[in-house]
Amino acid sequence: MKKFNLILGAVALIGFTFSSAATASTLEEVQARGTLVCGVDGGVAGFAAPNNDGRMVGMDASTCDAIAAAVLGDANAVKYVPLTAAERFTALSAGEIDVLSRNTTHTLTRDATLGVNFTYYNFIDGQGFMVAAADGLSSVDDLDGASICVQSGTTTELNMADYFRNKGLDFTPVGYSTSVGTREGLEGGACDAITSDASQLAAIRSETSNPSDWTMLPEIISKEPLGPVVRQGDDQWLDIVTWTLHALINAEELGIDSSNVDEMRDNSPNPSVARIVGSEGETGPSLGLSQDWAYQAIKQVGNYGEIYERTIEPLGIARAGSVNDLWSRGGIIYSPPIR
Amino acid sequence: MSLNSNKFERIPDRLPPINSIGWVAWVKQNLFGSVSNTLITLLFFYLIFLYIPPFLDWAVFNANISGTDRSVCDDNKSGACWTFVKVRIEQLLFGLYFTLNPDQTWRPILAFIVFACLLIPLVIERTPHKKWLLLTLIILYPVFFVSVVGGGVFGIPESDASQWGGLLLTFALAFVGIVLALPLGILLALGRRSKMPIVRSFSIIYIEFWRGTPLITILFMASVMLPLFFPSGVEFDKVVRAMIGITLFQSAYTAEAVRGGLQAIDKGQTEASMALGMGYWQQTIFIILPQALRISIPSIVNTFIALFKDTSLVSIIGLLDLLKIAQNSSRSLDWNGYDIEAYMFAGLVFWMFCFGMSMYSQKLERKLDTDRNTE
Numbered sequence: 001m002k003k004f005n006l007i008l009g010a011v012a013l014i015g016f017t018f019s020s021a022a023t024a025s026t027l028e029e030v031q032a033r034g035t036l037v038c039g040v041d042g043g044v045a046g047f048a049a050p051n052n053d054g055r056m057v058g059m060d061a062s063t064c065d066a067i068a069a070a071v072l073g074d075a076n077a078v079k080y081v082p083l084t085a086a087e088r089f090t091a092l093s094a095g096e097i098d099v100l101s102r103n104t105t106h107t108l109t110r111d112a113t114l115g116v117n118f119t120y121y122n123f124i125d126g127q128g129f130m131v132a133a134a135d136g137l138s139s140v141d142d143l144d145g146a147s148i149c150v151q152s153g154t155t156t157e158l159n160m161a162d163y164f165r166n167k168g169l170d171f172t173p174v175g176y177s178t179s180v181g182t183r184e185g186l187e188g189g190a191c192d193a194i195t196s197d198a199s200q201l202a203a204i205r206s207e208t209s210n211p212s213d214w215t216m217l218p219e220i221i222s223k224e225p226l227g228p229v230v231r232q233g234d235d236q237w238l239d240i241v242t243w244t245l246h247a248l249i250n251a252e253e254l255g256i257d258s259s260n261v262d263e264m265r266d267n268s269p270n271p272s273v274a275r276i277v278g279s280e281g282e283t284g285p286s287l288g289l290s291q292d293w294a295y296q297a298i299k300q301v302g303n304y305g306e307i308y309e310r311t312i313e314p315l316g317i318a319r320a321g322s323v324n325d326l327w328s329r330g331g332i333i334y335s336p337p338i339r
Numbered sequence: 340m341s342l343n344s345n346k347f348e349r350i351p352d353r354l355p356p357i358n359s360i361g362w363v364a365w366v367k368q369n370l371f372g373s374v375s376n377t378l379i380t381l382l383f384f385y386l387i388f389l390y391i392p393p394f395l396d397w398a399v400f401n402a403n404i405s406g407t408d409r410s411v412c413d414d415n416k417s418g419a420c421w422t423f424v425k426v427r428i429e430q431l432l433f434g435l436y437f438t439l440n441p442d443q444t445w446r447p448i449l450a451f452i453v454f455a456c457l458l459i460p461l462v463i464e465r466t467p468h469k470k471w472l473l474l475t476l477i478i479l480y481p482v483f484f485v486s487v488v489g490g491g492v493f494g495i496p497e498s499d500a501s502q503w504g505g506l507l508l509t510f511a512l513a514f515v516g517i518v519l520a521l522p523l524g525i526l527l528a529l530g531r532r533s534k535m536p537i538v539r540s541f542s543i544i545y546i547e548f549w550r551g552t553p554l555i556t557i558l559f560m561a562s563v564m565l566p567l568f569f570p571s572g573v574e575f576d577k578v579v580r581a582m583i584g585i586t587l588f589q590s591a592y593t594a595e596a597v598r599g600g601l602q603a604i605d606k607g608q609t610e611a612s613m614a615l616g617m618g619y620w621q622q623t624i625f626i627i628l629p630q631a632l633r634i635s636i637p638s639i640v641n642t643f644i645a646l647f648k649d650t651s652l653v654s655i656i657g658l659l660d661l662l663k664i665a666q667n668s669s670r671s672l673d674w675n676g677y678d679i680e681a682y683m684f685a686g687l688v689f690w691m692f693c694f695g696m697s698m699y700s701q702k703l704e705r706k707l708d709t710d711r712n713t714e
Contacts, residue, residue, distance in 0.1 A: 042659065042667050049671035050664075052407075054430055054438025057671070081501065082657040082667070087563050091657075094566040096577075180678055207676035209416055314672050 026098055026230070026237040027071065027288050035077045038064035039097035042082030045203045046315040047103050047123075056080045059311045060101040063122050063228055063245070066301040067099060070244045070293040075300035089114045092231055099241055100229040103199075119242040121227040122304075123312065124323045124332065126220035127159050128198040130205060133215040135192070140167075140219045147172040149182040149191040155222075160195050163221045183207060186214075193217075197224055202315040211316065240287050247294035249335035250276055251303035253326060258302040261295060276338050283338055294338070304333065398683075409674055420677045424684045427668045431684060434504020434659055443496065446487050447507045453483065462699060464706070477518050484511070500578035504659035506688055508578070512650040512660070513692075516585040517643050523586065524593025525632075528601055529623060531594065542594070549591035555652050557584045562656035581653050585646070592642045600635030601627065633707050640700035644693045651689075661685050 030036055040048035040060050047058040056064075061080065069075040081097050092100045093115050103125070104110075106118040129148070131137045140163075150157045152175030164171050174191045176182045183204045186194040196204065198220060205211045227245070230238050251257070254273050256264050265277040274280035277295045284293040301307065305326075308319055317324075325331030358364060370380040401418030403411045404425060412420035424431065430438045433447045457476045460466040488507065491497035503511065530542030549557075561584035562577060604627055612622040632639075654663035665681035668674060 042657070043663075043670045045670050045672050045675045049667055050430060050435055050438075051671055052426055052430075052673055054435040056435075079499070079502070082659060082663075084655055084657055087559070087656060090563045090567070094563075096566055203670075203675060207678075209676075311672075 026234045027240065030071055030098055034072065035079050036064060036068040036071060036099070037079045037081060037097045038067070039083045039088055039091055039100040039102055040064065040080050041102045042080065044103060044200075045206070046199060046312050046317075048080070048101075057311065059123055059307060060103060060228075062301055062307045062311060063101045064099065066248055066297040066307075067228075067241055067244050069296040069300040070247070070289060071240065073290065073292075073296050075296075089116060089229075092116055092229060095231070098230075098237075101227075103226045104229055105224045105226060115232045116229050117232050117238050119228050119230060119238060120245040120335075121225045121333075122245060123199065123226045125197045125199050125224035125226055126323075127156055127195060127222040127224065128201055128220050129193050129195050129217040130186070130201045130214050131193045131217060133213055137193075137217065140217055140221070141169070143171065143193055143217075144169045145171070146192040147174050147190070149174045149176060149185040149194040151176055151179055151182055151196065153177075156196055159222045179204060180207075199312070199315065199317060202317045206314075206316055236288055240289065243287060243338070244294075244297055245304075246335040247276060247297060247338060248301075248304040248307065249326070249333055250338050251294070251298045252305040253328065253335070256298055256303060257306055258299055261298045265295065272337070272339070281339065409677070412677065419683075420674075420680050423669070423674045423677045423680050427674070430505060430668055431661065431665055431681075432506045434502060434507055434664060436498045436502035436504075437507070440496075440498075443490075443498065446490070446495070446498075450484050450488050450507075451510075454480065462702070481515070481518070484514075500576050501658070503578065504664045506661050508653075508658060509647070509650050509661045511578070512582060512585055512653065513643075513647045515582045516589045516646050516650070519586045520589035520593045520646075521639070523590035525597050525628070527590060527594035528597035531598055532601055546591045546594050549588050550595070552588070554585070554588050554649055555655055557588050558652055558656050560584070577656060577658060581656060581658060585650065589642065589646050592645075593639060596635050596638040596642055597631065599638060600631035600633070603634050604630050636700055636704055636707070640696060644696050647692055647696070648689060661688060 038061075040056055040058075042048055042050070042056065044058065044060075048056050048060040049058055051057045055061075061078075064078045064080065065075040068078045081091065083091055083097075083100070083102055085102075088100055088102050088104065089110070091097050100116070101122075103123070104118075105125075106121070110116065111118055129140055129143065131143075137143065148160065148171050150160060150173050152173075157173060157175070160171070160173070174185055176185055179196060179200055182194050182196065185191055186204075187208055194201070194204070198216070201216055205214050205216075208214060228241050230241050250272075251261075254270065254276065256273060256276065261277060264273050265279055268274065268277075271280060275283055277298075278284055278291040278293070282291075284291045287293065302310070305319075308324065312324075313319065319325050319331075321330045323332050325333065327334040354360075358367060369376075371377045397417070398419050401415065402421050403415055403418055404421045405411055406422050407426055409420070409423070411422050429441070429444060433444060437444050437447055454476075457472060457480060461469060461472055461476065466472065486492045487495065488503070488511075489498060489500060527542050527546055530538045531546060533539045533542070558581060561580040565575065565580055608626055608630065609622060612626040617626070651660050651662040653660050654666075659667060662682075662685050665685040666678065669676075669678035669681040
């Protein structure tokens with residue numbers, strides 16, 4: 001996998017040097033085109049998957065919607081491109097997509113070698129373990145000697161090996177090629193526990209025939225900050241995507257949501273609110289956007305909390321007090337001031 | 340005045356004993372003929388008894404089809420959730436664009452109906468003017484398909500090919516692959532047997548190169564590498580890239596299937612046509628190819644069936660073909676957990692197409708075979 005990543009990195013770099021030379025700014029391209037082209041996974045519940053009407057919904061898809069609302073004034077002006085993990089960075093480097101919003105973990109190697117820039121995080125994930133509730137396990141330490149279902153060939157498998165070796169615990173990995181496979185393994189009794197990213201575990205749990213039979217262990221053994229990624233070399237676009245996320249978070253801090261944004265714009269005495277909704281200051285124009293950029297994003301898509309509630313909560317991942325809660329409520333979701 | 344007053348009269352044949360005719364005999368002979376047969380029969384009856392009733396219970400008797408959301412299925416987990424397939428049928432068949440714009444769904448439906456109207460007479464034996472029908476299907480139909488489904492002409496709104504999906508995409512990829520790969524493959528097969536060294540070595544290199552590369556690699560290259568060589572902004576649709584990749588790949592396989600047929604033709608045929616003063620193309624078109632293609636029908640159809648199934652590999656480059664969209668649909672919050680139903684539906688559709696192709700090829704073989712025997 002590492003070698004493969006390296007090759008991809010090289011390919012992406014070539015693509016970057018090729019494409020950056022002739023490119024107009026991404027903002028101009030998007031505005032000329034009238035749609036935002038957004039790379040998503042397309043098959044991950046809660047992040048991006050088609051709903052009954054054929055629209056991509058989820059945290060990653062909503063992030064795209066918010067960017068489109070901020071840039072174009074229309075949250076529906078998005079073309080979603082489903083991408084596999086292997087081709088996501090190349091698609092970005094080659095200019096096929098404007099922004100990659102595909103549950104992508106921010107790591108040093110990716111940031112430094114792939115010709116891409118990470119913006120901010122829309123979900124902070126981490127690898128966890130899920131076991132049968134009836135087994136009464138309370139910690140990963142209880143898993144000594146257990147067999148654990150895992151998707152083979154992933155960093156998840158390596159993380160687990162590192163963690164268990166470090167703790168001096170024994171385990172038997174049971175590999176599957178898909179996450180559906182790991183679920184069937186767990187339900188069928190092929191293993192005592194299953195490991196994956198916490199959001200994945202929640203999705204898997206919601207797919208089992210009786211979700212309350214399964215429980216997650218408290219340990220989170222890896223850091224997986226996920227967020228949108230842009231091409232390197234276009235700082236204005238990097239700012240736009242980053243600050244769109246910040247605007248959604250700021251809006252939640254200030255209590256602005258999609259239902260009260262009009263009222264707040266007209267009546268709120270708070271200058272921070274006025275700066276976000278565009279009735280004061282020059283926040284939009286300094287990014288190259290219109291004055292009401294953040295207003296449009298909040299009005300059409302909702303603030304960060306609303307998006308989380310709509311997309312991630314139904315998976316069964318509670319937000320209150322978790323890392324994904326606002327910094328003021330014990331989480332680590334924090335945004336610099338918009339002024 | 341007859342000498343023999345005792346006339347010889349034919350006594351009617353006695354009926355065979357009851358246990359050697361009818362279904363009783365068939366059962367006795369085929370199912371319980373010997374000890375080992377009896378054991379195998381019993382074993383299979385046991386297996387059928389073990390697996391079929393629960394399957395039918397799940398798929399038919401306990402299945403859910405009513406309602407429009409998952410609550411119906413969640414309440415009754417003992418049966419299949421066909422409600423999911425019912426609600427998502429447009430998505431599974433036509434992809435996201437046509438689901439998002441329900442007023443446009445008539446376009447793929449019309450395209451499929453026209454296809455059926457062209458194909459069914461072709462399959463029926465007595466249809467006149469089959470050649471013209473076939474030419475219409477191969478040449479005019481793709482133009483029709485692109486203008487109706489793709490839009491952008493006659494005031495039909497444009498639909499981006501990369502937003503096609505489901506059966507529509509699978510069909511489009513397989514159709515293009517089959518229609519373009521056959522002529523290309525024939526040319527390559529002829530080229531490989533040509534006496535001209537450059538043509539021959541080109542054909543050999545081409546065939547061996549594409550045959551030696553897995554389709555997944557070709558698709559990946561078409562998706563990932565090609566765009567790097569175009570300046571940003573020059574967009575070359577992903578679907579078109581996949582079609583090109585599939586066609587190039589498939590033509591190599593078709594070429595080898597056709598070459599098998601060519602090799603089976605007796606040298607005498609060529610010599611006889613030469614003696615009649617025919618040139619190379621006349622020989623090839625009128626004498627050699629009709630016979631060679633007839634022989635190679637099974638292997639050509641075999642490669643086409645394989646191709647139809649191989650199109651599902653395009654999911655590796657993020658195209659939502661039938662299989663992938665079935666998978667993605669069942670991963671959405673509305674329906675997650677009902678992936679078995681999605682896979683069963685996709686499998687059934689794939690099977691129907693592949694079985695149809697197989698039946699048609701068998702029919703064609705029988706027909707051509709009888710033609711040959713009566714010649």
